[in-house]
Amino acid sequence: MSVPRLQFEGISKVFPAVRALSDVSFSVGAGEIHGLLGENGAGKSTLLRILSGIYRPTAGSVLIDGKPVALNNPVAARAAGVAMIHQELQQVPQLSVAQNMFLGHPLTRGGIFVARREQERRAAEALAALDPTIDPAVPLGSLKVAQRQIVEIARALLDRARIVAMDEPTSSLTPSEFERLAEVISALARDGVAVVYVSHKLDEVFGICQRATIMRDGVVVGSVDLAQVSEKSVVSMMVGRELAQEQHRSHASSEVRLSVHGLASATKVREVSFDLHRGEVLGIAGLVGSGRTELLRLLAGADRASSGRVEIDGKATKLSSPRDAIAAGIGLVPEERKREGIVPLRSISSNMALASMGVFAPRGVIDHARLKRIAAEKMKRVNLRPFLLDRPIRLFSGGNQQKAIIGRWLAAGTRILLFDEPTRGIDVGAKAEIYHLIEELAAEGHSVVVVSSELPEVIRLADRVLVMRDGTVAAELDRADLSEQAIAAHAIPQSETQGRQGHRAGA
């Protein structure tokens, strides 16, 4: 390999008041899948924005095939052969797959009419190599997230991209969907495309990337050959210190706090029964779509159950609204923080107080002094950083937003905490803090349910694990029997394993 396909040379980016990137240099060869690692705020997103023409660097240059390119705007970046696949997919769900793939530069007849058929034919060609089951004529919104990712990649193929940058492409994919995506990415690389792959999930990066560049605080800490380093050493490069490996300790008592009998919803949850003890951390594993999130929403009163009953401390409890659930001491820390967790424009204090306004306004008027005092106490407890209680929550990192939501339930006196993917989109350092917090809460006697797609997370936290499949509990695993293999064996429905084998045989 003579000239690298993509080269960053001394890139710096200065915003008013912040230096986001400082002298960033590394290169990615044609056909290479290159991981880009770092905590939130390390500068990965800024670098990708420079690559895709959204920001212009303050200093330094980007070279493609050895030639400096001016990536002054997204159109220029696209013309230079850069395709960007965003974390939050930038697509129009109402339009068809093909329309999305030609968004912004449709094929036309005579420059006036959209050549819909031709678009669909070309889209099908591009998709054929990746996932022939996707019909280019259906509305994009009807596809699963994993398939929508593939549509984005197919779009990059259509554009004849020489460089594909992917920002957290797998944050909502199941393990099998990830495997499929990994195959697609490898195929891209075999065609000579340089792939820049940003992810928080180290195992994935180690699984599909050959080399990785690690960033911290806007500078490159190092570029490593992944075959020669351990995950642990990469993590310490990312956070700049060693993260202590914690031993699991159970605080579960025999006292049953929550007892669920035959709980079912109209759609996704069928006949779920389990007990949750005081001080216990109960993991719920299973594939996306197995009914885990829906189960938590039933318990949080966000959706209504169609049948079944719930007892708290032995007393039958009605959970027909979030207010009921909160009154019964249940709080949900939802998966999609931006959509279901935070009120972005409001301060940390307001977001924290939202679930317990009655406490702060005993006579109808909010006691702001008290609110401030309790907010300070709870946010200290969850270690909010920076410690600015009046700042709008949207300006905080995902990890700190998550801490504020946990603080919300602490302020509301919640005794049963439901976590849905507690560390999604949260960087390694904050992740460890959230784990620690969950364990402390359990030690204090809170009961915790953790739904997670990350098996190491479940294994790290849970005293006991329920594996869900097709809306019901397929297996219950004690701590002693916990392993990724055991969970996976129960989580995957028979039809899926057969389907996948069939697919492999056909390919």
Add this chain to the structure above:
Amino acid sequence: MTDVAEHSAARPRAEFLHRFSLRDAGTLIGLIVILAVFGALVPGFFAERNLINILQQSSINACLALGMTLVIISGGIDLSVGPTAALSAVISASMLVAGVPFPLAIAAGFAIGLVCGLLNGMLVAYVGLQPFIVTLGTLSTYRALALIYTGGNPVLGLPAGFRAIFNGSLFGLPLAVIIVAVVALIAWIILKKTPFGEYLLAVGGNEEAAHIAGVPIARTKIAAYMISGLLAALAAQILIGRLGAAEPILGNLWELDAIAAAAIGGASLMGGKGSVVGTILGAVILGTMRNGLTLMNVQSFYQLLATGLIILAAMLIDRVTRGRG
């Protein structure tokens, strides 16, 4: 301020600055600039009488705009305020003409406003229809009811005693101005100091998150529309007290002025953001423009133009300053 004073004054001042947001300060500066321009161009503009005039002319729009602000913060909009006011006006007026005691007639007018708001709120919160469409529909419906009820004719000859209630003055200020000032104070307290205010901001800022946090979504929205209806009814009483008659076509296009005042004051039509202080300043800005341009004998076409440009300028400044954050 001296160093000695600084020490003791720092806290309350920071508190005050915190309450009086940057956005409100911007609106205030806008108002001061407009006042200064008219002061320089129009002789006698700063006469006490004229300033009181401006406040009086702004009061009805300010009253509506306060309700509108709460609805907008909740993520909705209320296009039906003008017809709500008209319906409330003709019902109160016909009761007054028929000799019903003032308090009862006024209460009936307020009740009409509340019911109109309740209907809007229920269609939005329980049926789940879009606020724009719901209130567009009730805009026509309520107007039609007012026209049908009166046969299209104005209700004339309101008793002098009733007119005196809203035409009096206190401490040299017209009663209408004082009433709206009190309403503004209550609205400010609601927004800043009560759970309902927090709920409004949360529902408009992120409804799904508010739901999961246990905020009573439907009740919050319905209350906002009911307050808007009530304030439309209050505006109607003030107006018919001033005019001595109630026309079924009264309040035509009021909703647009009210939305404009709220928007100039910093309310976001996306919901979750808005300010009582800003809205009042916005209403006064619109009132000042009208007053000043009228005194300058500017043709009404140009007054309309100026109002439009002020709204656009406010939004542009908003956009530019926010883009930097």
